[in-house]
Amino acid sequence: MAGEFALIERLLNQAGVASAMPAPGLLLGPGDDCALIAPPENGTAWAITTDMLVEGTHFLATDDPENLGWKTLAVNLSDLAAMGAKPRYVTLAVALSADDASSGWVDQFFRGFSTCAQQFGVDLIGGDTTRGPRTFCVTAIGSVQPGQALRRSGAQDQDDIWISGNPGLAALGLAYKLGTTTLAPTLAALASKALHRPLPRVALGLALTGLAHSCLDVSDGLLQDLGHITTASGLAATLHQAALPATPTGVNDALWQHCLLGGGDDYELLFTAPAAAREALTALSSQLDLPLHRIGQMHADGTAGRINLLDAQQQPIDLASIRQGYDHFA
Amino acid sequence: MAGEFALIERLLNQAGVASAMPAPGLLLGPGDDCALIAPPENGTAWAITTDMLVEGTHFLATDDPENLGWKTLAVNLSDLAAMGAKPRYVTLAVALSADDASSGWVDQFFRGFSTCAQQFGVDLIGGDTTRGPRTFCVTAIGSVQPGQALRRSGAQDQDDIWISGNPGLAALGLAYKLGTTTLAPTLAALASKALHRPLPRVALGLALTGLAHSCLDVSDGLLQDLGHITTASGLAATLHQAALPATPTGVNDALWQHCLLGGGDDYELLFTAPAAAREALTALSSQLDLPLHRIGQMHADGTAGRINLLDAQQQPIDLASIRQGYDHFA
Numbered sequence: 072m073a074g075e076f077a078l079i080e081r082l083l084n085q086a087g088v089a090s091a092m093p094a095p096g097l098l099l100g101p102g103d104d105c106a107l108i109a110p111p112e113n114g115t116a117w118a119i120t121t122d123m124l125v126e127g128t129h130f131l132a133t134d135d136p137e138n139l140g141w142k143t144l145a146v147n148l149s150d151l152a153a154m155g156a157k158p159r160y161v162t163l164a165v166a167l168s169a170d171d172a173s174s175g176w177v178d179q180f181f182r183g184f185s186t187c188a189q190q191f192g193v194d195l196i197g198g199d200t201t202r203g204p205r206t207f208c209v210t211a212i213g214s215v216q217p218g219q220a221l222r223r224s225g226a227q228d229q230d231d232i233w234i235s236g237n238p239g240l241a242a243l244g245l246a247y248k249l250g251t252t253t254l255a256p257t258l259a260a261l262a263s264k265a266l267h268r269p270l271p272r273v274a275l276g277l278a279l280t281g282l283a284h285s286c287l288d289v290s291d292g293l294l295q296d297l298g299h300i301t302t303a304s305g306l307a308a309t310l311h312q313a314a315l316p317a318t319p320t321g322v323n324d325a326l327w328q329h330c331l332l333g334g335g336d337d338y339e340l341l342f343t344a345p346a347a348a349r350e351a352l353t354a355l356s357s358q359l360d361l362p363l364h365r366i367g368q369m370h371a372d373g374t375a376g377r378i379n380l381l382d383a384q385q386q387p388i389d390l391a392s393i394r395q396g397y398d399h400f401a
Numbered sequence: 402m403a404g405e406f407a408l409i410e411r412l413l414n415q416a417g418v419a420s421a422m423p424a425p426g427l428l429l430g431p432g433d434d435c436a437l438i439a440p441p442e443n444g445t446a447w448a449i450t451t452d453m454l455v456e457g458t459h460f461l462a463t464d465d466p467e468n469l470g471w472k473t474l475a476v477n478l479s480d481l482a483a484m485g486a487k488p489r490y491v492t493l494a495v496a497l498s499a500d501d502a503s504s505g506w507v508d509q510f511f512r513g514f515s516t517c518a519q520q521f522g523v524d525l526i527g528g529d530t531t532r533g534p535r536t537f538c539v540t541a542i543g544s545v546q547p548g549q550a551l552r553r554s555g556a557q558d559q560d561d562i563w564i565s566g567n568p569g570l571a572a573l574g575l576a577y578k579l580g581t582t583t584l585a586p587t588l589a590a591l592a593s594k595a596l597h598r599p600l601p602r603v604a605l606g607l608a609l610t611g612l613a614h615s616c617l618d619v620s621d622g623l624l625q626d627l628g629h630i631t632t633a634s635g636l637a638a639t640l641h642q643a644a645l646p647a648t649p650t651g652v653n654d655a656l657w658q659h660c661l662l663g664g665g666d667d668y669e670l671l672f673t674a675p676a677a678a679r680e681a682l683t684a685l686s687s688q689l690d691l692p693l694h695r696i697g698q699m700h701a702d703g704t705a706g707r708i709n710l711l712d713a714q715q716q717p718i719d720l721a722s723i724r725q726g727y728d729h730f731a
Binding site: 098099103104105106108109110111114115116118119120121122124125126127129151153154156162163164165196197199201202203204210212222223224287288303 | 428429432433434435436437438439440441444445446447448449450451452453454455456457458459480481483484486490492493494495496526527528529531532533534536538540542543545547550552553554616617618633
């Protein structure tokens, strides 16, 4: 059976490099006490984020390991995207059972991780491998002009609120996986893909620098994450139910509302932008072939942090039952 | 009970900052999707390392949480030290039980983490908190002139081999903790401190840039880690038993040899330097009030990667039984 160092080497070699040539700024890759990266291009800062995925909390023992490898990296790249940063480097620490290390499980995991790394052009620059309950921790590093970084706190009065892609689909996939709902085969496949193979909105995040005033990625539910923007920006928000993505055919309305507003794991970008940016955002949506939904407005005339959802008659809808996002310690 | 975000905020606020003022290069601290750090000083690169600590593998449920918090950060700063890098920033991802999150356990952990961060002047710039078996993952970032970084592969023929401090003491502390040996109270206290409260040799690492040809920190055992230097540098090594730190009074010779050569968790720096550096290293030892032991030589006339240990009569000692370092997947 392979020892720790052999395992590290095998995995890093397998998953490590986005290309056969080392990245230009990578002065020293895996294998020493530290990796060394050159200073970023003139004027750019490093954006840094870290996320830990734990079996039983974020994924199940029976989940497909290749999808899990993809998702482990994708959720971190999503944080870079939400900052408007270009993904560059990642480190990966893993705890695995002895069985994992010797079985094909880990190779499949790294195939998924590597596919995601290659697709988004990031290099794995270091890692750690240890024995323990299956746990993965990625730290991702991206480059961004500091003045253009998309912060949560930058929303302004009268900003439009936008969300990308297909929010709610991942939570619908989870409900399907847990047997809470049945779905037609095509929708089931889409929802499962959204849950297990989320696409970090990297190109969108890069394009939003200079257009959006604030941004984050939806990992804990649209309402909870919008709450972070409203609180950090000291504003209130109003959402219009009629502007939200419609209930997919055959799905229960109440379930969909819960998935859309309270479900996590979407990794879509939720952002605010001035009305003047509408035309550019519509063009961007076409260019990226990615839906961008304008779902509400930020406003200063309300309790900071408060979110209202209005129905077609402009009447408030009670949010208490769907507001609760996914809170690991609730 | 505190929700995840409240917990993160509390812990980051508590452990986060090395000083009341944010660090000069820290453009954006915890609380957004990413932290933002300014480019390093002219010409310096970032050294980056990541380590995961898992309950049952690296520590016990009964371990003192404050010491564990210290050690979680210290072992990562040790990797920066081994590179000759100045510690600057860290991220911390933690998996905890619901009980941990609400009990004083986690506050004690963060007290230890924070004490270490303050002592070495690093800022906690981001983190993640989730539910799961107790696991900690730190990514540490330091600055170093790339040409001066201390790599494993830089050892040269006829280099002296040096090791800092008190190698073997941590493994002795582990043997004592596990009841494998008894120790006199003073030695037991010293050994336990080495095990639970290791001191990353940051000042030594910084001073070794320009003096040492190669360096790493001993986390898996002196022989195993020296093996990394010999293999990476394509050289053989000879150690002299008479030059190794002597068996402490009252300790079994065989146990000590095992602790010294095969034990992990010392986090002392193992480095090679030319004979011309002896005087400077002796002066450095006095200046830092830190023993530096000259224990052998590197040489090109032998099988690359091979390590010999010679007794006082220059006869080889069998290393097979003590060679095996701590291998999580062995």
